[in-house]
Amino acid sequence: MDRLHDLEQHDRVRLLLLEGELPTGLEGHVSTCPVCGRLAARLADLGRLIRDVPEPRPELFQEILRPRRAPTGPAGRIEMLWPDGPSPASATLLPLVLAVDADRRKTGAARSAWAEHLVVLGRSPITIGRGPDMDLPIWDRSVSRRHARIDWRDDGWVVRDLESTNGTRLNGAKVSATGIAFVKPGDEIEVGHGIRLAVRGLLPVPEAAGVARELIRLLAWTSDPTRPDAPDEGRSGDLRARLRGLREETVRLRDQLSEIARQGADAEAFPQVYERLANMLALIEHDGFPSVRGS
């Protein structure tokens, strides 16, 4: 009878031990029964093993205090060489858009390298959108296929919304499809949800080399000595001579740009090169010379 009682209790204790909540009244059995005692010890070991967790990384504390937050900075930038001051040259000449960079990723994702590096010369508009044919393609769902456009008008660069789904904002203010919003250095253009493009007026030194390389590529057309002269028909000898002059000037500019591209940091020389390039482009445009851009 006693033995049967013991067996009953034994099974009950085993189950209760496994279930993890042993009533205090049954502790006596565990201390006397070798089988239950061993089980209790093994379970205690198991619990210790489970609770024995590695130390956290020391940096974790700092990371909790400074959580990874979506970067607040712009997702991309548009860089333009702005004519500096109201010099006669800048008043009559168009500014050159030299570089457009955009981070295709939406803010919140890890910052990637600038995905786009585009050089546009002259008055060409800059198209922004999700489409692959855009000058500034931004791969984000909130950006429309053709989203916005930056155009040169006689008095400056303006941004327009192209009736996009999620709209375009300039410094937080909505830009309409018909309205005119002037863009200047320091502005921020936002397309879609949180894709922000910083408009900058200065060319940072490290970028000068890249821009110079792009310019060389674009200048290749006019500076290619193996290329025959522009069609002679209907052009005077005087114009041919001027074209030759332009080509020589282009070659000189190219050499200077090569130097900038090679050295990478000589941004001092850049404004001068820019000025001469701008002058040359003005002449070309004035004379109806084929667009440099189309090369």
Add this chain to the structure above:
Amino acid sequence: MVARARAGEESAWAELVEAHWRPVWSMSRSIVRDQHSAEEVTQETFRVVKEKLTEYRGDGALCGWIQSICRRQALDALRRRRRQGAREVSIDDGTGAGRPAQATEDRMVQRLDLERALALLAEEEREALLMTEAGYTSEELAAALGVAPTTIRSRRARARVRLLRELEGGYGGRGR
């Protein structure tokens, strides 16, 4: 401290985190097991704590309140993992660089065996066991999971039986 942290005082918040992050870490780590997820749970817990600090009524211990948030985060993480299907639990010991001492190595081997054995358990059994070891009673767990306390207890028992069986095989020679 809570009041100051609530008022947005940075130093008070840092103090609060300093005081509580290790327990939260151990709980996260012992429930979700792998280092990476545990870090996520820990960070998420404090994010929620910061967000809800204004709702903390101040009755009951602060650590209990923080732990209950941690539990919810850890459970969510476990469920997310279950939904994602049987993902391999990454086993890392977190001992860092350098040659570990013999004792550390032994612990590491034990831990690896444990992780392997844990991976063999049914999701509910593992959940019941790990949450218990993290300090929850079957009643608390039952309430959190929406099942009867007895269910938790039997899941826990099943988990322990299976774990012991697996580990016995592993501890002695090969196989069992």
